[in-house]
Amino acid sequence: MKAVRWLIPVGCLLLGLTQGLLLPLAAGAQGTSSRAQLFRVGVVVLNSGDTLRGPVQLFLDRDALAVTMPDSTVRTVSAVAVQTFAVRSPILPRSAYYALSRMGNDRARRLRGPQRYRQFLVYRWNHDRPTSNFTSPAFFERLNGGPVLLLRRRYLVERTSSRTLDNYTTPANRPTRPMQVLTTYTDVSDRYYLATPAGAIVALRRPKRDLLAYFPAQAQQLEAFASQHKLSFDTEEGLARLVDFANLLNEPSVQ
Structure with a gap:
């Protein structure tokens, strides 16, 4: 389908x-x-x-x-x-x-x-x-x-982050030892x-490896293109430009 x-x-x-x-x-x-x-x-x-x-x-x-x-x-x-x-x-x-x-x-x-x-x-x-x-x-x-x-x-x-509280007191105004505080927050996973x-x-479980494996004939050119334009294989922007470049290389008119 x-x-x-x-x-x-x-x-x-x-x-x-x-x-x-x-x-x-x-x-x-x-x-x-x-x-x-x-x-x-x-x-x-x-x-x-x-x-x-x-x-x-x-x-x-x-x-x-x-x-x-x-x-x-x-x-x-x-x-x-x-x-x-x-x-x-x-x-x-x-x-x-x-x-x-x-x-x-x-x-x-x-x-x-x-x-x-x-x-x-x-x-x-x-x-x-x-x-x-x-x-x-x-x-x-x-x-x-x-x-x-x-x-x-x-x-x-959901992710959890910890931080240390050094300067705080109890309700009785007595100093205490540093305390670890856990905070749960929302992040994204792409x-x-x-x-x-x-x-x-x-x-693309490992984006660079799997993308180059899908375009083996263009792998060397893709790596050179990524290096020249400082593109990451792990970001949306980098991957999108690299896939578009691979599509361009695959067009019949491109030698």
Whole structure:
């Protein structure tokens, strides 16, 4: 089964998203959790041809969406019923702001996520079980142009950080020993994949190794390109440029 690729005009999709900006965030969609990702603006195109607009909650662990409609009702759909969807304006769980306050600008931008429109496609996938022949429809975020696509599944995960309190006193105003304080916060975990023109999913478990293995004839040129432009094989930006460059090298007109 081949994945859906831009089956609706980009202009129509962005128009729907712009209209979605005018919709209020319904109370029924305000909750977030470590597994759910909430976006203020979303457009979901179903296989039936219907289009849903409103705040979108993405449950990546079960590949389902909950869309808050203009009348405040919530419609839930699974990946098997979805053709494509696009979102913007992510809402972070409250605990994520602890991570933002303690990390550098690069990681903070990564956790906040891009404010541009993000398109998701549906592919049949074995859920990273190499020995299994069973596949089911799953959501993947599209990160480049193609024909070989770079895809991502971004998970919200709970992490724990510890810090030491040196200067504090008890209610009786007696000094105490340093105390370790544990804080739980929300971070992101990205997993990258390639989608072949035939619709197969290739996991990039070790991105550099697996990307070069997929493009063996272009491996030397990809490494030189990464070195010349200071691109990382472990970031969205670096991988997207490298996959696009590999696609360019594979074009028949390029010698």
